[in-house]
Amino acid sequence: MRIVVAVKYVPDIQSERGFADGRVERVPDDGTLNELDENALEAALSLVEALGEEERAASEVVALTVGGPDAAAAVRKAFQLGVDRGVLVSDDAIAGSDYAGTAAVLAAAVRRLEQDGPVDLVLAGMAALDGLGSVVPSFVAAELGRPHLAFADRLEVDAAAGTARATCDVGHVSEELEAPLPAVVSVSDHINQPRFPNFRLIMAARGKPVEQWSLADVGLDPSRVGEAGARTRTVRAEPRPERPEAEVVVDKGDGGTALAEFLIRNELV
């Protein structure tokens, strides 16, 4: 089984996050592997680990990301969790890509990986904690012409039957879905508890190279990506005015009344 996990390098949620020239500001050392991608990596690794020895030896989990040179850090973190291979697609022409452009690069890289053998599954996290769009996996599926199971809480793959089954609980709807392989699956943060890197994996990760590919390497026309290919552009980005300091009441037996009065005074009741 070959699984590609799409991962993203994002600003740390605890850092000061912002925009510069209409793009997310990427401050070196304030970036990290998107936490929700760890669920996708865990899902991929546990699927492969559940295989018989022979199949497992023939399997591969590839971490794939798109970004600037700093984004290699996300792939290195994936190595520490145990993936076999890591690819960063990086090219000046990619900067400023929108959802469709980013997905076109990911899909092209999957096709490039397929030159070495078929890819059964493309996995992704449910959202990136910077943009929170949750739409790139759908675009990747559409771009590859493959079925998409979104926000899986449970995932079973039957390689012999060539199917993936997922349980998805979104909004007020629970569904059991089945897709023929190859497929794209995004996983929720309920699907598993991601492992922690151990010493052996951390040491092994140091020896693994992050393969760097350009747009030419994945055979994608630069006009489809970056600012040239983007169908949307950010025309304004400003920090929201800080809220005035809170009115604080210490409860001395009338805190609830004070709360109600605040709501009434502001016509919120």
Place this chain on the structure above:
Amino acid sequence: MNARTVLVLLDTPATELRSPALEILTLARGLGRVEAVALEAPSLETLAQLGTYGVEHVRQAELALDDPEQRHRPPVVAAALARAVEVAGADVVLLTSSFVTKEVAAHLAHATGAGLVVDAVGVTATDDGHVVGAKTAFAGTWETECEVTTDVAVLTVRANAVVPAPAGTTVETQVAGFPVEPDAAATAVRTRSRAVHPTTGGRPDLAEAATVVAGGRGTDGDFGPVLDLADALGAAVGASRDAVFEGWFDEFVGQTGVSVAPRLYIGAGISGAPHHRGGMQSSQVVVAVNNDPECPLFEISDFAVVGDLADVLPQAAAAIRAHRQDGA
């Protein structure tokens, strides 16, 4: 004036339209001529609502499907909308914003080559005719505007972006069918089972409500005071992720749970971890109740009570009920 045609996808045409759909109908009217798209026959209630919102035409998709359950699959809905864009010559498609509609919007944008903005909190147009979606970013700490540069624009709009407002005059609403044949790729996923769980207790839907009361670890598992205040306010109830993992409540507010942007958010016994703030920081007014004066949620609150929620919430609920009765 512009001759822009705006399509609005109706989430629940078979029953009646809920506030988020009425909100996007209101926004759509500001952009151009509005038509509605439905995947099921609209009910009489829905048609009456559309009439008061000034919508003359509903386009109902007639789907050619082997399994009718597939009408819920996002690529199938997207195929219907893509066809509707062609038939109506539409320039803009507006959808409400949820994980499912965002998936629909992505497939639609891919199929039509449209620019996509998700989770917009406002929609306007530039002088040269481009559609612009307003967004918030980084847990509500930034405001951005995203301009769609393609001829067709697709946007999903968050609940409570505007107050729903009927049109000045009521019109007669006509339904016209249009055939849609989703391709093999759109119907590749098979639905083995599907179950819908309605909101419990007859309370408003958490994702849509104008007022939300949420409880966290500080409740110690007793959501009684949270439910009491919510019911006094007619509010939806949510929880922190911790409280859901403890099994105290079933839906959590947070960036991977339900994102809310209500008029009023009240957090009780919730410390305000980044994960939680990311799902509620766009709320208009934030109130926090916590016995820890250092609670981080206080930093983004308009009003805060340092105290035990088991005392504060019931007292507030009683005062609100008394106020309501006086007013009645």
